[in-house]
Amino acid sequence: MADVAREAGVSVATVSKVVNGRYGVSRATLEKVLGVIADLGYEASLGARSLRSLRTNVIGVLVAEFEPFSTELLKGVSDAIDSTGYELIAYSGRHHGETVGWERRSLVRLAGSVIDGAIVVTPTIVDAEIGGIPVVAVDPHTGPVDVPTVDADNYAGGVIATEYLLGLGHRRIAHLSGRPDLESARLRERGFREAMARAGVEVDERLVVVGGFRAESAEGPARELLSGPDRPTAVFAANDLSAIRTMEVARSLGLRIPEDLSIIGFDNVPESALATPPLTTIAQPLKAIGAAALQMLVTMLDGATPAPAHVRLPTTMVERASCRAL
């Protein structure tokens, strides 16, 4: 900015006014400064600016990791942001194994210097406001509490998946569950158990194992599940990533899908269609979830409180080729 000021023969303050469209600058100097700015390719530093003005005009999406789930969400937010005038930044902090609290630390770091508001994905704990900026949670640890939240109907999804498998004639149905600390995982499991109960089929507890939502964490449990003496005829995996890994494990064990084993996933991330065979799964409207979260955040940034503090979107069945009737 000093360079621009010198070049234009004015003071730094004047340049600042021009950049921020403040009144009190003559037309002549305005254009001169604008010209110099264009020539030099000057652009205000985000960090320094926010240090003073406490406003950056950018919204942050905090994710633990860029995997299919979070990137789908991101696409939804990205599509919806064009009309808002905000810019978008996605941040993935490092959190060596600590699954709790990473979002708080990252948020404080970015708040007040990089972003005006944040969407946090699968956070473990959040307050409604962190570091002075508004926050909306997507699919949080504890289910909707004090923070504006958007999620999908995980319970219904669990029921749908289970009833589908039951309808196909399966009885020995395994459940490869998600991260026990996430409400979404608990709800999917609850849907599974209640659908089984309603159908009068008893759940074999040895067939309910923790997959943890990630491919690596699912591999061991999946192998265990499929190596036993009386293995299941179908497995309901808590998300697509673990379902896909389960398919790979099954194949390595010489099991054919769906002939020897039916598998159903959850999420409907694009990768599920890439699997062989294409994975039957429960779809969450990921992009719509992202768009809804953005909508709520913008409302909060405008100083209002979002009308419904919790938005819950429906889950639906997507039938592909990984299940068969018994």
Place this chain on the structure above:
Amino acid sequence: MADVAREAGVSVATVSKVVNGRYGVSRATLEKVLGVIADLGYEASLGARSLRSLRTNVIGVLVAEFEPFSTELLKGVSDAIDSTGYELIAYSGRHHGETVGWERRSLVRLAGSVIDGAIVVTPTIVDAEIGGIPVVAVDPHTGPVDVPTVDADNYAGGVIATEYLLGLGHRRIAHLSGRPDLESARLRERGFREAMARAGVEVDERLVVVGGFRAESAEGPARELLSGPDRPTAVFAANDLSAIRTMEVARSLGLRIPEDLSIIGFDNVPESALATPPLTTIAQPLKAIGAAALQMLVTMLDGATPAPAHVRLPTTMVERASCRAL
């Protein structure tokens, strides 16, 4: 930081030293300060810190938009970053229609206050260093020039796609090209033309139209292509997004795929498998491209120049269900 200092009964400078692990702090004060930091949940502000130290330890990925291509790349970068000690931020600035220069402006904005280095995706123009930070380009406008670059072998991909269609017996082959300002688009088209020439098949220029890489921009040209009197029997679309939209247009025109029309795409983004029918396409190793770019950037941040300044990865055929033999 002032709060922490007061609470711990030390000066701000001492807190700074503790935070940054500098020498010259007694064990006693160190622990005391650490305790207060934990209590208060203090986290240094990214912006303010970098203002002073010119280092943030975060790497930026700049994209025009979060669509399948860039998010795949992002996954690759994300996977590769764990071992580096850097954090990752993805930024999508606003650029109402201006396809040129957005990356330069965003870069200057973030450089020296948010990121230490950047990977820019499909940039139109970049210098080797912008705002004082190192930059590597992925799939740039002009092809590898002065900036370290990684891309896929677009020419070979164009040849492969075209020869595949020719091998299937097609002769009236259309090409829905990409953004004419991008080198990758030009190379794919060149591959198409040369493969046609080598096979002794003349290109009907009315069958070569600009699709622009985006679904919206491809719709009109696709419709035009398929509505004409002697329409093509096959189309080679410059990327998956435009190929998928072309399939939708074809369907709306009452054409069945692949019975009435064969379509092949380019990129192999996950969405291509979700299409109905699943799209046959030319795969770019997007995640590997992202990982390679990160590798080069880290090398540059360490003060070295990356060994090969331009990395070119191979493209391969992925046969699915959108093409048939004539």
Place this chain on the structure above:
DNA sequence: CTGTTAGCGCATTCAG
């Protein structure tokens, strides 16, 4: 070992 001082790039008073 610790505190003091100065200044990173910018936006905002407040005087000219």
Place this chain on the structure above:
DNA sequence: CTGAATGCGCTAACAG
């Protein structure tokens, strides 16, 4: 209408 002074939160050099 413009410029000089001040401080945002932090770190680096230096002094104690």
